[in-house]
Amino acid sequence: MSITTARISSAQLKSAFVAKVQKNSDQKLLACYQCGKCSAGCPMAAHMDILPNQIIRLAQLGMHERLLASNAIWTCVSCMTCNTRCPKNVHIAEVIESLRDIAMRNGRRHEHLTIGDVPAETRAELPPIAMISAMRKLTS
């Protein structure tokens, strides 16, 4: 068995990616001490490939490729349950939104949702509030 040592230091926070996440979300990533409470209460956790506390950890480490390729950043629905329960007052939802923003506006625009791909019968039955909120969250 090999032993892996991961070091987290404020050096990572100097990477352009981490600085951008911290600025756009107005959060201090190192405040998180990985208690896992955010993930325990997340109603979307069962549908996520990485959990909210893991998102924060990967963000601390500046692992942007893993984060931006995850489905979890799109599954999070900004329900704010994690934010209200975090003992360190980390606004996880804000961090995740900043990741969505980076994924969609990385030099050029990458839409996560194309309304034209939503089946016509689904579009016909959806209330405006569903369409507009999905477009606000999932398109640039």
Added chain:
Amino acid sequence: MKLIYYPGCTLKNHARNFDVSTVSSMAKLDVEVEELDRWNCCGTVHALGATNVMNRIAPVTNLVRVKQQQANEVMTTCAMCYNTLKRANIDVQKRAAALETINKFMYLDEVDYQGDVAVHHLLEYLRDRIGFDKLSARVKKPLKGLRVACYYGCLLVRPKEVAFDDVENPTVMEDLVTALGGTPVPFAQKTECCGAYHAVDNAEIVADRTNKIMSGATEQQADVAMVSCPLCAFNLDFKQPDARRLNPELQPMPVLYFTQLMALAFGCGEDDLRFDLHHIDPKPALAGRGLI
């Protein structure tokens, strides 16, 4: 007493039952509701970016319209509109530079917005300004025996700065049901997200959430679920068939707006209730308790 009312887009479309039951039940409480002039879509969700200005323009424009109508407060019933208007207001109160940018952008309007319009949700208004005692006195047809699962969802209670009740265990809806003569049931899932806009891009998530929430209401032997958000109503009511595919045991349960139950208890007629706009017809459950 005149109260400026912001209905929002969905109350003029899919959720007309929410709109008409609001206006008619407020009339029974002697509150004259005046629809906001030239209102526009609030944007439905609060953009979480710390430096965002663009997405604040839509909600703040509505608050400017309130001032133009010589008022200092606005009431809305839709949980999403409430959350978006309220958060944008709090945000521009804190960020003078963002507010200045918005005011400059809106130079054609006389009003220079100062963050000075109060945003109320109707549930909060009923509790704090009308009072459940007065409301109770207006009940003509008590909702006797009706077991109601009160569903708050996310946006009435989160984040903390917009919550007008306890974040983890709010009771304002239960108190309303009691005032109307009904029976609120304990409901563990009352503040758990319904999946929201995943109705557009991920039907599986909504089916899973709706199953969990409506199963919780069924366990408590509720007759109906009561909501304050047209998107929750869509997911919990219109998407129940998807939930039933995951869980064939899930029995159909109607989903009503709190204003519909209020209008019903105040003796309003079918035109003010619009049960024809539901997926699961509320009439059998209400008839079962002798309410219609």
